[in-house]
Amino acid sequence: MYQAPRGTLDILPSDYKWWRLFENTVNDTTNLFGYKRIETPVFEDTRLFVRSIGEVTDIVEKEMYTFNDRGGDSITLRPEGTAPVCRAYLEHGMHNQPKPIRLFYMGPFFRYDRPQAGRYRQLHQFGIESLGDADSSIDAEVIELAWHFLLSIGLKDLSLSINSIGDSECRTSYIKALKTYYEDNTNEICEDCKNRLSRNPLRLLDCKQSKCLGLIKSAPDSVSHLCDDCESHWIDLLRNLDRVGIKFEIDNRLVRGLDYYNRTVFEITPPTDGRQSTLVGGGRYDGLIDQLGGQPTPGMGFGMGIERVISLLKQQKAKIEVDTNIKLLAAHLGDSAKLKAINIASELRQQGYPTVLAPTGRSLKSQLRYGSSIDSTHALIIGDNEIKKGTLILRDLANSHQSEIREDEILETLFRVRSGDL
Numbered sequence: 001m002y003q004a005p006r007g008t009l010d011i012l013p014s015d016y017k018w019w020r021l022f023e024n025t026v027n028d029t030t031n032l033f034g035y036k037r038i039e040t041p042v043f044e045d046t047r048l049f050v051r052s053i054g055e056v057t058d059i060v061e062k063e064m065y066t067f068n069d070r071g072g073d074s075i076t077l078r079p080e081g082t083a084p085v086c087r088a089y090l091e092h093g094m095h096n097q098p099k100p101i102r103l104f105y106m107g108p109f110f111r112y113d114r115p116q117a118g119r120y121r122q123l124h125q126f127g128i129e130s131l132g133d134a135d136s137s138i139d140a141e142v143i144e145l146a147w148h149f150l151l152s153i154g155l156k157d158l159s160l161s162i163n164s165i166g167d168s169e170c171r172t173s174y175i176k177a178l179k180t181y182y183e184d185n186t187n188e189i190c191e192d193c194k195n196r197l198s199r200n201p202l203r204l205l206d207c208k209q210s211k212c213l214g215l216i217k218s219a220p221d222s223v224s225h226l227c228d229d230c231e232s233h234w235i236d237l238l239r240n241l242d243r244v245g246i247k248f249e250i251d252n253r254l255v256r257g258l259d260y261y262n263r264t265v266f267e268i269t270p271p272t273d274g275r276q277s278t279l280v281g282g283g284r285y286d287g288l289i290d291q292l293g294g295q296p297t298p299g300m301g302f303g304m305g306i307e308r309v310i311s312l313l314k315q316q317k318a319k320i321e322v323d324t325n326i327k328l329l330a331a332h333l334g335d336s337a338k339l340k341a342i343n344i345a346s347e348l349r350q351q352g353y354p355t356v357l358a359p360t361g362r363s364l365k366s367q368l369r370y371g372s373s374i375d376s377t378h379a380l381i382i383g384d385n386e387i388k389k390g391t392l393i394l395r396d397l398a399n400s401h402q403s404e405i406r407e408d409e410i411l412e413t414l415f416r417v418r419s420g421d422l
Helices: 013-033 046-053 058-063 082-091 136-153 170-183 191-199 201-206 210-218 228-243 306-315 335-350 364-373 384-389 407-419
Strands: 043-045 066-068 074-077 101-110 122-131 159-164 262-269 280-284 299-305 328-332 355-357 378-382 391-396 402-406
Touching: 013 101, 013 122, 013 136, 013 306, 043 046, 043 082, 046 074, 046 082, 082 101, 082 122, 082 299, 122 136, 122 306, 136 159, 136 228, 136 262, 136 280, 136 299, 136 306, 159 228, 170 191, 170 201, 191 201, 201 210, 228 262, 299 306, 328 335, 328 364, 335 355, 335 378, 335 384, 335 407, 364 378, 378 384, 384 391, 391 407, 402 407
Parallel strands: 328 355, 328 378
Antiparallel strands: 043 074, 066 074, 101 122, 122 299, 159 262, 262 280, 280 299, 378 391, 391 402
């Protein structure tokens, strides 16, 4: 039998209640904070990601789905959302609008990664990008939005970790100290880290290999090497988070895996071990827009793994509000009853009542069982006897209570049921 490609998963109808909960919470939260939705293509010019993410990152070197199209152009399925949003920001003149520009997105992303719990080759993300304001209040706002969302959707026992990795000026002295530390311990690091030491030293702190974890704990911290401006930004951020009542931990080893980050970086994690379970990761990227050919423009954002959030919701047994709307099954016995049921079902849909025609040629018991399987709340039962009398049977599928009503009383009766008067 055919199976879904390795590292992907099917979203079945029974799971969509969780995805609807996620999307509804996104819409409510982004509306509260004033963010507007943007959608970008699922594939982009490969050069966009090489230039923004960095040639010596794991994503570009190992994880991108890249191919030549029929025109010979190199195309990449998007591995992350920030660079495409910044490209759209420049391409469509949003840089001429009053700033900051507050945007959010949701959709599929693609990484050729080793499939494991919480990691997929096709994943879905919700992301936030705030463009045009360098103030630390924006950093706090983005973090608060992520925190508010996760609490609103029903998660608990979360932890926020933050750090500052400085800017291009003060980071030079930090990287020098980091390289000196690791060069004295090259025999104790993995092969990947030996390559990172010369090509991308900051990524040494992001290594997940057990061999390197001990060294990471004792490595120099970036906060001790901040310049005056970055230190002021960092202190203001901590104060702003205190003002909005969000508890945090300073993690001096926290970095992001993409080259465009500077200053603030943060993660939100559940009460489980390991960063494979990270729900949200983000930070500031003040140099990205000018890397893509625009004027220097500060930016701040995050990416949130939708599959990971939904998985944790299930683990924590989060509650989903029961849909109390009436959903009808039009059950029928006989050819004439079927025609009548088709007519009634169509009229009820036009009045806004979800109505499904029961399968043909089945017993009433089988039709009602089908209604329960598709989450119908009530059944309208029509047979030859009901047609003669101009009536039908309204049956509550939850408690099997039923009553006979006139055909011209259907809408009035359903209104009373929906209002709780019947």
